Amino acid sequence: xxxxxxxxxxxxxxxxxxxxxxxxxxxxxxxxxxxxxxxxxxxxxxxxxxxxxxxxxxxxxxxxxxxxxxxxxxxxxxxxxxxxxxxxxxxxxxxxxxxxxxxxxxxxxxxxxxxxxxxxxxxxxxxxxxxxxxxxxxxxxxxx
Numbered sequence: 454x455x456x457x458x459x460x461x462x463x464x465x466x467x468x469x470x471x472x473x474x475x476x477x478x479x480x481x482x483x484x485x486x487x488x489x490x491x492x493x494x495x496x497x498x499x500x501x502x503x504x505x506x507x508x509x510x511x512x513x514x515x516x517x518x519x520x521x522x523x524x525x526x527x528x529x530x531x532x533x534x535x536x537x538x539x540x541x542x543x544x545x546x547x548x549x550x551x552x553x554x555x556x557x558x559x560x561x562x563x564x565x566x567x568x569x570x571x572x573x574x575x576x577x578x579x580x581x582x583x584x585x586x587x588x589x590x591x592x593x594x595x596x597x
Contacts, residue, residue, distance in 0.1 A: 458505045460496070463536050463581050464512040464526070468493040470578035471509045478555035479540075479583075481507070507538065533560075533580040539572075545587035549573045552585075563587075 465471040475481045475497045484506055485496035492514050498506035512526050529535035542548040545563050552575055553559055560574035560582065572586040 460506050460508055461538065462508045462510050463538060463577070464530060464579055465493075465495070465509040465577075466511075466530065466579045468495060468509075471495055474555075474557060474577045475507070475509065478552050478557050480551075530580045533576050533582060535580065537582040537584065539584045539586060541586050541588045543587065543589060545571055545573060545585065548585055 472483070472495060475495075476483055479497075480500075481497040482500045483495065484498055485494070487494045492511040494511070494514075495509040496506050497509065512530070513523055515526075518526070526535060549563050558576040560576055561572070563571060563573045565571045570586050572584055574582060574584045577583055
């Protein structure tokens with residue numbers, strides 16, 4: 454049995470700001486853009502990895518949540534402690550410089566961590582933590 458990463462979900466609070474970050478700052482391709490009942494879902498992914506994507510979703514669309522739970526999620530998102538994604542690059546410094554130039558919120562500049570990983574971190578417009586680790590990548594975006 455083989456499992457692969459297909460999609461992951463991250464909440465957004467502003468579709469235009471989410472597009473500006475994921476498409477323009479990170480360079481992801483927009484794979485789908487759907488509006489329904491005043492809400493907006495955007496699917497993005499690396500241009501060279503068509504099988505993996507991030508669905509940016511409106512958290513208020515999550516079924517079964519109470520108003521209190523929605524408020525708690527909004528508070529956690531505002532603090533930047535609700536969701537995280539870790540991306541990989543073979544050029545951490547160049548990637549950091551490009552994203553920083555977009556005025557994205559820097560959480561951590563490129564740093565060699567005590568556990569051996571060199572990475573940096575940003576917050577997306579909704580407060581999600583986006584960590585980027587430096588790894589050796591094959592030409593197809595896979596770890597070498």
